[in-house]
Amino acid sequence: xxxxxxxxxxxxxxxxxxxxxxxxxxxxxxxxxxxxxxxxxxxxxxxxxxxxxxxxxxxxxxxxxxxxxxxxxxx
Amino acid sequence: xxxxxxxxxxxxxxxxxxxxxxxxxxxxxxxxxxxxxxxxxxxxxxxxxxxxxxxxxxxxxxxxxxxxxxxxxxxxxxxxxxxxxxxxxxxxxxxxxxxxxxxxxxxxxxxxxxxxxxxxxxxxxxxxxxxxxxxxxxxxxxxxxxxxxxxxxxxxxxx
Numbered sequence: 001x002x003x004x005x006x007x008x009x010x011x012x013x014x015x016x017x018x019x020x021x022x023x024x025x026x027x028x029x030x031x032x033x034x035x036x037x038x039x040x041x042x043x044x045x046x047x048x049x050x051x052x053x054x055x056x057x058x059x060x061x062x063x064x065x066x067x068x069x070x071x072x073x074x075x
Numbered sequence: 076x077x078x079x080x081x082x083x084x085x086x087x088x089x090x091x092x093x094x095x096x097x098x099x100x101x102x103x104x105x106x107x108x109x110x111x112x113x114x115x116x117x118x119x120x121x122x123x124x125x126x127x128x129x130x131x132x133x134x135x136x137x138x139x140x141x142x143x144x145x146x147x148x149x150x151x152x153x154x155x156x157x158x159x160x161x162x163x164x165x166x167x168x169x170x171x172x173x174x175x176x177x178x179x180x181x182x183x184x185x186x187x188x189x190x191x192x193x194x195x196x197x198x199x200x201x202x203x204x205x206x207x208x209x210x211x212x213x214x215x216x217x218x219x220x221x222x223x224x225x226x227x228x229x230x231x232x233x234x
Contacts (some may be wrong), residue, residue, distance in 0.1 A: 012173035015103045019184065022106035053107055 001071065005034040010067060017043050018050055021072065025056065028074045033059060036070040043068050054057065084219065086147040086197060089118025089144075091151035091163055091178055097234045098181035105188035112184070114197035114221045119234075120150045120202060123194065123209045124176070137203025138177040141225060144202065148178045186212060 007024045009017040017038040024034055036047070043063065045071045051058040059071040082104035084098045096192050097113060104111045114124060126147040133136075133141075145151050156162040176184065193216045194209055206215065207224070225231045 011174050013173055015106065016176065018106040019102050022108070035088065050107065072224050 001036045003071065004028060004032040006041060007034055007036045009036060009040070011039055014040060014042060014046070018046055021050070021070075022054075023028045025072065025074055029041075030074050033071055034075045036072065038068045038070070039066055040068075043070070047072070080107070080109045081224060081227050082107075082111045083225045084111075084113045084117045085229045085231075086113055086119035086122065087117050087234045088154070088234055089121045089151055090154035091166065092153050093183060094122045094148065094151060095178050097232070098185055099164065099176065100224070100230075100232065101185050101190050102181060102187050104217055105185065105227055109229070110191070110224075111185075111189075112113070112191040112193060112206070112221075112224045114195060114216070116166075116194045116198045117202070120198060120211050121170070122151060122182075123192065123213060124204070125208060125210055126150075129205075131205050131207060133203055133205070140203045141208075148182055151178070154177045161163055161203070172187040182210075195221075197219055 005024055005028065007019050008022055012020070016038055017036065021036045028034060047061065048058060051072055056075045057073040059073050061068065061070045076229050078192040082101070084097050084101055086094060088094065101111050101113055122146070124147045126149065151163070153166060167177060192213045194213050196215050196217055198204070
């Protein structure tokens with residue numbers, strides 16, 4: 001999967017991961033994928049809900065040593 | 076294109092913690108691509124006061140209100156554990172420790188995110204606050220302005 005952008009929100013607290021992701025997504029073209037990194041434990045629920053409501057696609061998400069990675073494709 | 080969803084928040088409280096909750100929700104809703112409006116009334120108006128004194132022409136009673144109320148977001152007290160001013164200092168300390176945003180930072184972010192800020196004119200009169208004393212970029216409105224947005228709102232909160 002080709003990613004066009006990595007948004008690093010590690011260490012940042014709510015609401016920054018979502019806010020930064022939203023700002024980054026605004027700069028993407030439809031179909032492009034960004035990777036968001038977060039250490040916020042609430043971010044799995046946050047990102048699933050956010051992507052659903054904003055009609056984008058959560059291609060996949062994974063966790064590695066406390067860092068959550070979200071791959072979001074812009075609709 | 077489908078119409079944007081709307082979130083409206085009435086900020087009545089002048090407590091630091093409650094205002095933080097309001098602005099976190101506002102920023103989150105803006106990230107959801109909602110049109111977001113925060114209507115501030117009564118003690119909530121103090122959140123938007125400029126930190127520095129603004130010279131205005133008003134009566135003694137209004138001036139006294141001005142002296143007694145906190146001037147700006149950073150001066151607000153907590154709804155719990157105020158402890159003669161120790162509480163806010165402790166909260167600001169843990170905010171920094173956990174890399175969260177302070178209330179002034181959340182407010183700055185909200186303006187960047189395009190959140191509309193509206194001050195209630197009737198309560199501005201009651202508390203003796205004038206437009207020049209509030210931060211730049213605030214609109215003025217009344218209950219009709221609020222209801223106009225809230226009637227189409229998907230999320231409406233009173234804090």
